[in-house]
Amino acid sequence: MAMNETTSYEPHYREQTSRPNNLIRLAALLWRNALFILLIGIICAALAFGASLLIPNYYIATSQILLDPEGSRVLESDLPGQPRAVDSHVLNQQYIITSAQVLSRIVENEKLYDDPKFGAADPVYPDKESRSNLALDALRKATSVAAVGKSFIVNVSVKSDSPQRAAELANLIATTYSQVRVEMNSDVLRRTGGGLAAQLDQLRKAVEDGDRAVQAYRAEHNLADIQGRPDIEQRVADANTEISRLSAAVAENEALVAELNRARNDRQYLRSIPDTSLTPAIISLRARYQESREEESVQATSLGAQHPSLQAARARTQSLASILDEQLRNFSTATSSNLARLKNQLALSTSNADALKTNLNSDEQTMVRLRELQRKLESDRAVYEAFLLRTKQLSEQQGTSSENPQIISSAEPPLRKAGPPRALMLAGGGIFGLILAAGLLILRDQFRDEPSELQMVRAPQKLPAPDADSDREAALLPTSDKTNAPPVPPVTKSNRIVREADTKALAAAAGEGFDGLARFVSSSLKPSASHTIMVVSAGPKNRSPYSAFNLAADVARLGRRVLLVDRATHDPLLTAMLLPEHGPGEAGTREFYDVESTPYLQFSPADDRETSKALRDAVDENGEAFDLIVIDGGVAAKSRIHSSLRRDLDDVFLMQHEDDTGSIVIALVTLEESGMENIKVIRMTRSGLQY
Missing domain, CATH: 3.40.50 (Rossmann fold)
Structure with a gap:
């Protein structure tokens, strides 16, 4: 919504102004005290330069290791493991790199316990164990491990007063870590494979005993096995299938007999019976009968009731009707006989199935025991096969590593010392001094002569005498x-x-x-x-x-x-x-x-x-x-x-x-x-x- 363009509303802002917030006055204040500000800056720069001289020189060498937790899959038995979380796995490896298992080997191999900067430093301990512990602690303090982003790459950095010594120790730590990881994986595979092999004999014996128990029980109770099922169960299943087939045939024949009886009484209903339910003779007679009826109807509409052609057509229709009725009666009789035979067969199959079910129920306790033995055998066999497969896989993997840590960047002697450059410290101290001096001057001026509320209010303006328009x-x-x-x-x-x-x-x-x-x-x-x-x-x-x-x-x-x-x-x-x-x-x-x-x-x-x-x-x-x-x-x-x-x-x-x-x-x-x-x-x- 636009404002009314004919009227302007300009409020009277009563902004308060104070001298520290006045840019012109602030610039004048800093200019008047420029020498003081410059002096403080020079003093702070000198202090920073002196502090840089007191800081001892040190160098940092870094070696990069690719952890590669998936490793190289060179064998078919090298099954891929579950995906690992990057953060947790890298954190675990960082602790392993700085662990005593890795660093103590370097202390022993390089004899750091006799180095004046490690184990032989003041105070000097007479026994080797104390010096080794002192060297291990000094090496752990000089070593730092950091992950590179969210990757499986870690940086191993070593700080020392000698660039060559820093690079040498960083490379030794990376190499020793790779050896320790291979040994740890091999030891795990060896111990796991040995434990599984010790149980294979017991599992194989359990499978053999279970198989013998199942066969002995079948022979004792005369239980045959047809396609994985007991013979009595197979016969019950076959009897039920036969009963289902006979029941369907009986129902079909009963429906056909009912349709034939109705067709004998109602010739129009005969037309609705499908051809698949009738004999070829009945189908032919039905067609001839329908044609004769149609011819009789045509002649009845065009000729007189006593016309010889009409009389002949009627006689032909009645003759066909008699023959058709005879065929329907014979077909119905044959179907009824077949229905009776099917019913007898259904009754015999039902009685046979009932007898089989009675025998099956009487032998149920025997079958319960047999199924229990079979389940135990299947369970023992599955466990034995799993142990046998895993033992073979572990035996193939011995000598190889599921992980493959690689040194992707060896440490090189650094060319420059670590820490901030001396020129940067000098410039930082000078800038800090300038800012500190300027801030002190502004605070002193702010609290020394703070204006009152009456002085901060704008002085009233002198206006001419108002007229009618103003x-x-x-x-x-x-x-x-x-x-x-x-x-x-x-x-x-x-x-x-x-x-x-x-x-x-x-x-x-x-x-x-x-x-x-x-x-x-x-x-x-x-x-x-x-x-x-x-x-x-x-x-x-x-x-x-x-x-x-x-x-x-x-x-x-x-x-x-x-x-x-x-x-x-x-x-x-x-x-x-x-x-x-x-x-x-x-x-x-x-x-x-x-x-x-x-x-x-x-x-x-x-x-x-x-x-x-x-x-x-x-x-x-x-x-x-x-x-x-x-x-x-x-x-x-x-x-x-x-x-x-x-x-x-x-x-x-x-x-x-x-x-x-x-x-x-x-x-x-x-x-x-x-x-x-x-x-x-x-x-x-x-x-x-x-x-």
Whole structure:
């Protein structure tokens, strides 16, 4: 929503300025004390240079190791393991590299216990064990291991006062670690393979005993095995299959007999019987019978009842009907005989299956024991085969490593010493000294001559005498400037009206969108509920008086009782525009002024005093509470809202103009730090209000 282009609202910012924040004065302060700042910088640079001379020279050599936990799969028995987590595996290897198992070998091989910089250092111990422990501790302190990102590469760094010694020790640690890892893997494979081989004899004997027990039990109880199933179970299954087949055939023949009997009585039904259920003779007779019927029907419609051709057709039809009936009767008789035979076979199969089931139930205890022996045999055989396969795999893997750590970068003697360069320390000390001296000067100047609140307020401006065209500009002056203005007569009951001429500058155009916002607000209002809304501007320009007045006026035009309150004490622009005759002494009266151009709208001017009485208790001249209270809060970053008023707020409307994009974040943070809730951001663009 675009602002009214014919009116400009420029708030009077009362910015406080102090001497440390004044850039010109700060530059002058630093220039006057340039020698002091330079002296402190030189002293700090000299101290840093002296400290660099006291630091002993040392060198760091680094060797890189690729852990490669997957290793080289050269054998078919080298089965891939589970994927490993990079962090945990690399951390484990770092501890192994710095462990005593690796470093103690270097101490023994290189005789570091007799080196004056390791085991033979002061105090010198007479026994070899103490010197070895001292050398091991010194070597561990000089060694550092770090992973490279999220990879399986680690850097092994050794610090020493000799570059050749540092590179030599770093390479020795990397080589010794690779040997230790191979030995550890081989030892694990050897111990695991030996443990499995020791159990193979017991597992093989258990499988053989189980197989003998199963065969002996079958021979004892005469239990045959056909295709992996006992013979009695196979016979029961075959009998059930035969019963199912006979039952289906009986049902099919019964249905066919019923259809044939119905066809003998109803020749039309005979046409619906499928050909697969009839004999070829019946199918041929049925077709000839249907043709004779059709010929008889045709002749009956064209010839007389006593015509010889019609009589011959009828005789032929009756003859075919008799022959067809005879064939149907014979086929039905044959089908009935077949049905009886199938029923007899079904009864015999059922009785045979019942007998088999009776025998099977009587032998169930025998079968239970047999299945138990078979399950035990299968379990023992599976365990034995798994142990046998794994033992063979481990025997093939002995001598090879499931991991293959490789030294991808050998340590080289460093050409330069480690630590920060001496020139860098000198420059850093000098810069630190300059910053320290400048900071001390600023702090001393800040606390030595801090200005008072009265000195920080801008001096009042001298303005010419106001005329008819500049009354409103005079009303926009700060309170301190209004003391020089001519006295204003006190407000009485007769002139407590905001004149329409004073509201024209604040009135918005018809299409700017405040009517839509007013309907949105009015739809949720309850009568006499004193719903309180504060309107603030994102800044830096104070546009909240314009938005608050138009919102309150449009809601009042909808028939709601609205109270417009100016609480922008830092910049009471709304009071200056609506009540240019409002004097400074009248701020404490808290009178409500009727707006001449808008019924149901009353206005409460700015008041610097705080009161414990909440705005929700405000009533109009009829003693009724307002439906809506709209409060002008001014710029959000400058608003100072009393806690009693903050508790009464239902909503906060933050008006953001297109030019206020950079101030919206500061406004939101200020409102949230002030304890404001239910903040709604309303954008004022050239296409209308967006809320």
